[in-house]
Amino acid sequence: MQTPRDVTLAELAGPDAAAALARLRAHAPVTRLAELDGWLVTGHAPALAVMRDAAHFTVADPRFSTARVVGASMLSTDGAEHRRHRRPFAAPFRAAELEQRFGGEVARLATGLVARLRPARAADLRTEFAGPLSTAVVAHTLGLRDIDVPTVLGWYAAIVAAVTALSAGDRPTGEEIAAMRDLAVAVRGGLGHDASSVLTGARGSLRDDEIVANAAVMMFGGIETTEGMIANLVTHLLADPAALDRVRVEPDLVPVAVEESLRLEPAAAVVDRYATADVVLAGAAIAAGDLVRVSLAAANRDPAVFDRPDEFELDRANSRSQLAFARGPHACIAMDLARLETRVGLGALLDGLPGLRPVAPAAAAGLVFRKPAAVRVHWDF
Ligand code: HEM
Known part of the structure; x- marks a missing residue:
């Protein structure tokens, strides 16, 4: 059998990542990758075990830079502090509440x-529909009502650039710091004025600067991911005309199509944790302080859980066992908003663009965020 030494990060970022991940999983569900300087979890069971066990696999580690950019938030804390940050937002992100409000x-x-x-x-x-829709929806749900899409994208880019700079040991630029200050002013401006924003109810339990930090991670977590989620679903359906026809005539199948697309190509392909103690996971001896990267993309094609794991199947009974939104305490708080956007977005495309078809095949790529470079289509008018 080929060894994990054959697998490179470049391969995991490419369009054939699934084949490389399958090779790793067949070797061992938890493997040390020298190039990553950490462990890669490719099995569904150990992936769940890591994500459910925040005591041993934490996000509260200074090597993650988000907290240094936006302040402590639900994304960067664990235990009681995490619950304190996250609890005020649980109710507005429930599916029924989202449907009604947004x-x-x-x-x-x-x-x-x-x-x-x-x-x-x-x-x-991707760039003319999925991107603008996901940006506008995040802005709307955060109560940023009079702010245009380019401004919101500018703030998003500033957060990403500052996190990337700090992770590489550099300092954020003056413009990035100014952009984050503008975002904070805009979020504070919406607080208290917009009863339907997901932030408003948090005022009694979090300080305004803590609400701003959590708003920033919602923006950080909600733009590129949802753009990828919508683009990946459209890509899967356009590549499979029989499935597309079925979804057109049986709209009840849309939610299954969404889950299958998330399973085959999760827009956020990995989540990272640091081990807090020496721990043995699926036979791998992980040391305190080690990076443990969970490949959601690999877990989602584990043949121990999914039959014919590489097929897009609208009749699959357990597609909801996919892990694209993570599990455990840090499971995506906005998963049902992302699902709502994707369902509604697909419906608008199929209703509004008759005879929708691809110009060229598209394939997702990327190490962390996976989506196609473009989803070029045409239609009848
Ligand atoms: C409106 C859209 C979205 C928003 C506002 C959003 C926001 C968030 C936030 C705030 C967290 C942190 C939760 C916590 O740590 O307690 C989170 C986690 C996560 N989200 Fe989302 N998200 C959105 C869409 C998506 C999409 C489309 C995907 C992938 C398909 C995704 C995947 C994830 C994953 C994998 C995590 C776990 C991160 C980790 O455990 O390290 N999210 N999201």
Whole structure:
């Protein structure tokens, strides 16, 4: 059998990552990768074990830079402090609550984008539909009502750049710091004025600066991921005309299509933790302080859980066992908002762009965030 030494990070970032991950999983479900300087978890069972055990596998480690950029938030804390940061946002992110508060606005945004695209007969649905929709929805749910999409994207880019700079040992630039100050001012401005924002209810239990930090991680976590989630679903369906036809005539299948797409190509392919103690995981001797990277993409194709794991199957009974939104205390707080956007977005595309078809095949790529470079399509008018 080939050894993990054959697998490179470049391969894991490429379009054929699944084959490399399958090779690793067949070797061992938890493998040390020298190039990563850490462990890669590729089995579904150990992936769940890591994500559910925050006492042994933590996010509260100074090697993660997000907290240094935006302040402590639910993303960077564990235990009681994590619960304190996260609890105030649990209710507004429940599926029924989201549907009622934001369903209408998400539909309005999606149909508006489609109506503007329609006369052109061709588009890149990633940058011209999925990206603008996910940005506008995050801005709306955070109560940033009078802020345009380019401004929000500028703030997002500043957070990403500052986190990347700090992770590499550099300092954020003056512009990045100024962008984050502007974001904080805008978030504070919306607090208390916008009863439907997901932030408003947190005022009694968190300080305003803590609400701003959590708003920043919602923006950080909600733009590129949802863009990828929508782009990956459209890519899967356009590549499988039979599945696309079934989804068109049986809209009840859309939620299954969404889960299958998340299973095959989770837009956030990995989550990282640091071991707090020496621990043996699926036979691997992990030392305190080691990086433990969970490959959600690999776990989602574990043949021990999913039959024919590489197939996109609308009749799969257990597609909801996919781990694209993580599990355990840090499971994506906004998973049902992302699902809502993706369902509604797909509906708007299929209703508004007759005869939608690909111009060229697309394939997702990326080590952490996976999505196609473009989803080029055309349609009849
Ligand atoms: C509106 C869209 C979204 C928002 C506002 C959002 C926000 C967040 C936040 C705040 C967290 C941290 C939760 C915590 O640590 O307690 C989180 C976690 C996570 N989200 Fe999302 N998210 C969105 C969409 C997505 C999408 C589309 C995906 C992937 C398909 C995704 C994948 C994840 C994953 C894997 C985690 C776990 C991170 C970890 O455990 O280290 N999210 N999300």
